Amino acid sequence: MGTHARLLALAAIIVIFAPFAPRLGLAETTPSFLAPPRTIADITAILDQEKPDPGSISKMQAEADAQPPRNADVGALVEFYYKRAVARSNLGRFRDAIADSKTGIALGLRERIDVTSLRQLLGYQYDWSGDIKDALEVFLALARDSDLPQKRGYLFNAYRWISFLLIRLGDLDQAERYLEKNEALLSEAQNWPEYTQHRSRYLSQVEYSRGRLFEARGKFRDAEAAYRNAENLFTELLTQAATAQEVSRRWSIEVVRDNMIASQGVVKARQGRFAEGEPGGGYDKHGAQDGFKTSSRTRKGSAQRHDECRTLLVVHASWTSFRRFELSTASADRSVHRRFRLSATAIDCRDRWRPARGRSDT
Numbered sequence: 001m002g003t004h005a006r007l008l009a010l011a012a013i014i015v016i017f018a019p020f021a022p023r024l025g026l027a028e029t030t031p032s033f034l035a036p037p038r039t040i041a042d043i044t045a046i047l048d049q050e051k052p053d054p055g056s057i058s059k060m061q062a063e064a065d066a067q068p069p070r071n072a073d074v075g076a077l078v079e080f081y082y083k084r085a086v087a088r089s090n091l092g093r094f095r096d097a098i099a100d101s102k103t104g105i106a107l108g109l110r111e112r113i114d115v116t117s118l119r120q121l122l123g124y125q126y127d128w129s130g131d132i133k134d135a136l137e138v139f140l141a142l143a144r145d146s147d148l149p150q151k152r153g154y155l156f157n158a159y160r161w162i163s164f165l166l167i168r169l170g171d172l173d174q175a176e177r178y179l180e181k182n183e184a185l186l187s188e189a190q191n192w193p194e195y196t197q198h199r200s201r202y203l204s205q206v207e208y209s210r211g212r213l214f215e216a217r218g219k220f221r222d223a224e225a226a227y228r229n230a231e232n233l234f235t236e237l238l239t240q241a242a243t244a245q246e247v248s249r250r251w252s253i254e255v256v257r258d259n260m261i262a263s264q265g266v267v268k269a270r271q272g273r274f275a276e277g278e279p280g281g282g283y284d285k286h287g288a289q290d291g292f293k294t295s296s297r298t299r300k301g302s303a304q305r306h307d308e309c310r311t312l313l314v315v316h317a318s319w320t321s322f323r324r325f326e327l328s329t330a331s332a333d334r335s336v337h338r339r340f341r342l343s344a345t346a347i348d349c350r351d352r353w354r355p356a357r358g359r360s361d362t
Contacts, residue, residue, distance in 0.1 A: 063087035064096070074111045078104045082118055083248065085125070094129035101125060116142070116154050117249060123161060124252075136165045153198055155185055156205035163209045167216045175216070179209045200240070204233035208256070211263060220267040227267065231260035 064087040068080055081104030089097040101122040108115035123138035143158035145151070159182040166175035186206050189195050195202070211226030234257035241247050 060087050064091050074107055078108045078113055094125050098125045132165055132168055156202050160205040160209045164212050167212055172216055179213055182206050182209055200233045200236040204230050215267055220270045223267045224264055227260045227263045
């Protein structure tokens with residue numbers, strides 16, 4: 001999208017959202033100090049910096065359009081459908097990703113191959129495509145099938161997702177029951193012989209659920225601590241991937257780790273710590289380039305903080321428009337998608353704007 005078209009899109013967005021400024025908490029009493037008027041130059045610079053890499057997009061499109069290998073055994077086919085489903089999901093092709101997940105599950109079950117990763121992936125796709133109830137059914141079934149000694153470790157992820165989805169459906173009491181099930185399971189797991197090896201994996205799921213429930217109940221400081229613990233535990237997991245299959249599943253850990261960072265920003269902002277809640281706060285410590293830091297430098301005063309909220313609102317809306325122009329390519333570069341997610345969650349700094357939270361979890 002050219003610079004002229006982008007400027008027109010930004011102007012239209014600002015006009016559209018102007019009437020809603022009071023509802024978004026952007027219209028405040030004029031303070032004693034006013035920040036200098038901002039231009040859109042920093043915003044367009046952000047968008048230019050975050051444009052997807054054509055090389056990675058082409059590679060992902062090739063992976064998404066790959067054909068099943070001939071004469072492959074069932075195990076190889078199951079892995080193929082998993083990887084193609086991930087590639088299709090990254091391109092926003094959720095229906096195709098759901099179809100691949102179901103195909104891989106059916107193949108694996110016939111040969112008694114463990115297809116838990118594919119079942120989890122199927123649940124993710126339903127959630128990311130907006131079908132919360134089908135996602136919940138997937139994880140409820142996974143919980144039932146994982147209540148066996150050889151599969152009990154999968155219960156942590158299933159319970160965490162069930163709790164999260166119930167929160168999204170507004171059933172906080174039932175969500176708390178599944179958090180309690182996870183906490184009880186964690187206590188039980190400390191007597192398992194495999195606990196030491198998988199401690200970070202188990203505990204990260206519990207801390208995630210604690211954070212989500214604390215946030216839903218307005219306990220933002222407790223949520224911040226839980227999200228920070230979960231972030232550190234998921235980061236530990238990223239260093240532990242050893243087998244080829246574990247490496248191929250790293251993406252899901254990266255996504256949820258990044259989401260824990262973004263979630264810390266949200267709850268910090270809800271405590272009034274706006275500068276700390278900006279999207280740059282913490283993400284770059286994992287070595288990723290934070291393209292949004294240029295638009296949200298640390299400043300003092302309520303006027304500047306509200307200005308940052310306005311800027312992030314425009315960035316979010318502009319990126320949404322950008323994705324409409326480049327429908328599949330904008331979400332194809334996973335690193336861009338993650339950085340967008342961090343910025344979008346920070347828009348919630350006034351607890352009034354929530355459009356970008358739907359596809360941020362795994």
